[in-house]
Amino acid sequence: MITSWRKMDLGIKNKRVIVTASSKGIGFATAKRFLEEGAKVVISSHDERNLVRSYEKLKEISDEVYYVKADLTKPDEVKNLIDKGSSILGGLDVLAYVTGSPKPGNIFELSDEDWYQGFNLLLMSAVVAVRESSRKMTKGGRIILSTSITLRQPLDNLDLSNVIRLSLAGLIKSAARQLAPKGILVNGVMPGWTLTERVDQLVKDKARREGKTEEEALKEIIKDVPLGRPANPEEIANVIIFLASSLSTYVTGAIIPVDGGYLKAIF
Ligand SMILES: NC(=O)c1ccc[n+]([C@@H]2O[C@H](COP(=O)([O-])OP(=O)(O)OC[C@H]3O[C@@H](n4cnc5c(N)ncnc54)[C@H](OP(=O)(O)O)[C@@H]3O)[C@@H](O)[C@H]2O)c1
Numbered sequence: 405m406i407t408s409w410r411k412m413d414l415g416i417k418n419k420r421v422i423v424t425a426s427s428k429g430i431g432f433a434t435a436k437r438f439l440e441e442g443a444k445v446v447i448s449s450h451d452e453r454n455l456v457r458s459y460e461k462l463k464e465i466s467d468e469v470y471y472v473k474a475d476l477t478k479p480d481e482v483k484n485l486i487d488k489g490s491s492i493l494g495g496l497d498v499l500a501y502v503t504g505s506p507k508p509g510n511i512f513e514l515s516d517e518d519w520y521q522g523f524n525l526l527l528m529s530a531v532v533a534v535r536e537s538s539r540k541m542t543k544g545g546r547i548i549l550s551t552s553i554t555l556r557q558p559l560d561n562l563d564l565s566n567v568i569r570l571s572l573a574g575l576i577k578s579a580a581r582q583l584a585p586k587g588i589l590v591n592g593v594m595p596g597w598t599l600t601e602r603v604d605q606l607v608k609d610k611a612r613r614e615g616k617t618e619e620e621a622l623k624e625i626i627k628d629v630p631l632g633r634p635a636n637p638e639e640i641a642n643v644i645i646f647l648a649s650s651l652s653t654y655v656t657g658a659i660i661p662v663d664g665g666y667l668k669a670i671f
Contacts, residue, residue: 415650417442420493429600433637506564522564544587580657596663631664
């Protein structure tokens, strides 16, 4: 069933792509899918060792992969990533923006400093990345921001995400309107539970703390997912690929849930 999309020409070959926070998880899967489609890709993260390890893995798929270290909590490093990344690629066609995970906690547990850090990580990095990357897209382009289902439905103990990520909806809508005349389409995806290293760790911790098997712990986490399982990161990446492809030329300002049916609200 899955082999057919691999054979389709998605119009991504030779596109110049930057994927942020891509040493692991959703970002890594996204970079991998772009490379499989023949794009030229700059990956990035704030830990050089992880970054180089992932770069080596991706090199097995294509020689057209490069890396630039950047801490998304630092606006000047985000700007440098876009400047340096597009200079390596000789321009920019696609920004696939992913970010690191915010610190867990509720409003009574998180300090003011945690909020400023969360603001920089989840929102300011996106503002700078959208602004700077759109300046590099001289012949139109695609900007895809990967956010979270928390943008539509809060999750317990994730208040930084619940509160700050809402702003990304405003950013996506505003940027989509402002950049449409330049031929730049701006969209978002909202991943639901996705089996990345981080979630795998979360499952292991929960199992250990509650004296359950990992299978039981995972079952509990995904009990409200109608499809009855978490996503694998490639399933999020595939929707990002669609939004970057020649199949989505009339889609802008959209924020697509990729959540196995988790969100109940109609709008
Ligand atoms: N997995 C899920 O179920 C799920 C669901 C909805 C939303 N999300 C969100 O999607 C994003 C990715 O999640 P994931 O599960 O793929 O996480 P992950 O596997 O832990 O990967 C996170 C990535 O972010 C990078 N990163 C962390 N802090 C950074 C920073 N300050 N600057 C630059 N890069 C940084 C990490 O790289 P280094 O450590 O190498 O820097 C890594 O490449 C997160 O924002 C998460 O909250 C995840």
